Amino acid sequence: MVESRNTSQPTRTAITAASSTPTVARARAARDSRALAGRYDAVVAAHPKLAERLRPLRADVVRHAEAFEAGAGGSASPSVSASPSASVAPSAGATAAAAPSSAPSASSSPAAGVPANEKDALAQLAAAEREIADRRAEELLTAPAELARLLASVSASGAAHVYLLTEARR
Numbered sequence: 657m658v659e660s661r662n663t664s665q666p667t668r669t670a671i672t673a674a675s676s677t678p679t680v681a682r683a684r685a686a687r688d689s690r691a692l693a694g695r696y697d698a699v700v701a702a703h704p705k706l707a708e709r710l711r712p713l714r715a716d717v718v719r720h721a722e723a724f725e726a727g728a729g730g731s732a733s734p735s736v737s738a739s740p741s742a743s744v745a746p747s748a749g750a751t752a753a754a755a756p757s758s759a760p761s762a763s764s765s766p767a768a769g770v771p772a773n774e775k776d777a778l779a780q781l782a783a784a785e786r787e788i789a790d791r792r793a794e795e796l797l798t799a800p801a802e803l804a805r806l807l808a809s810v811s812a813s814g815a816a817h818v819y820l821l822t823e824a825r826r
Contacts, residue, residue: 678803681795682724685807688788689721695784699777702770706778713817720810727803782821789814 696714700707771777789811796807 678800682727686721686724689717693717698770699781703774703777778821782818785814785817
């Protein structure tokens with residue numbers, strides 16, 4: 657007999673395994689948010705004219721990381737700050753340490769992967785927001801209720817960021 661296989665099953669299985677404990681899922685989500693804040697920093701470093709437009713979105717991303725960290729034992733990372741007066745570019749080492757293991761970046765310099773064109777940089781940032789929002793929407797399906805609510809809220813915020821970033825391109 658030929659056995660039918662659902663090709664989406666390995667992804668859901670991997671998500672379930674990665675989210676096996678709320679602490680692990682929260683830590684990953686916090687790491688992803690910190691890495692995303694680093695991407696915002698890199699775009700601002702490469703395109704200073706975008707700083708004012710991106711500041712509130714970046715601040716949201718940092719608050720998301722803090723919310724995930726608060727539930728995971730409060731392992732807050734001081735390398736990326738929500739303060740508007742804080743430095744907008746973390747060290748390359750801090751960004752690399754905050755990056756998720758599946759990050760497609762091949763460079764150790766955060767600004768190295770930022771497109772020279774502002775519109776392309778915003779599109780790249782929107783794509784990163786979309787990827788993380790989509791992953792969180794998938795993870796909430798297997799998360800405990802409290803974490804699922806947080807993942808849903810943060811995923812919706814990420815989707816709103818995608819809209820704002822793509823509308824800014826027009």
